[in-house]
Amino acid sequence: MIAFDLACACGCHFEGWFQNHADFTRQHEEGLIPCPECGESGQIRKLLSPVAFLGKGGQEFPITETDVHDPEKKAAENMLGMIQNVIKKFENVGTDLAKEALKIHFGVTEPRNIRGVATEDEEDELKKEGIELLKIHLPEKEQPH
Secondary structure (H helix, E strand, C coil): CEEEEEEECCCCEEEEEECCHHHHHHHHHCCCCCCCCCCCCCCEEECCCCCEEECCCCCCCCCCHHHHHCHHHHHHHHHHHHHHHHHHHCEEEECCHHHHHHHHHCCCCCCCCEEECCCHHHHHHHHHCCCCCEECCCCHHHCCC
């Protein structure tokens, strides 16, 4: 699962959860993401998050019988597990996220799991190069410097 901070032209800010980036793109293009305030879906956009990470693999959180009975609890447990996994298994490159992601992308350095922060311009540059970031909020003590 992936969470995006979203905004509507009416000024409403909200969070959306999707299976992956492609799922968000499909729903957005089909107008299936309505604003909780005004109900419109044509003016929804993703907001930038201050923390992002780039990984060479993903961790799946399968749906279990527990999910059906207490989906909020299971979602919270899955999110906490994902955050703990990122903190433990992703190298914190801080403000060098874009630079390191580009080195990996162009084969200058070996692929590895990294996390850090990027400016809006750096995120745009990475997107133009075909590099996608998954943004999550980390506990304050784990924020990159």
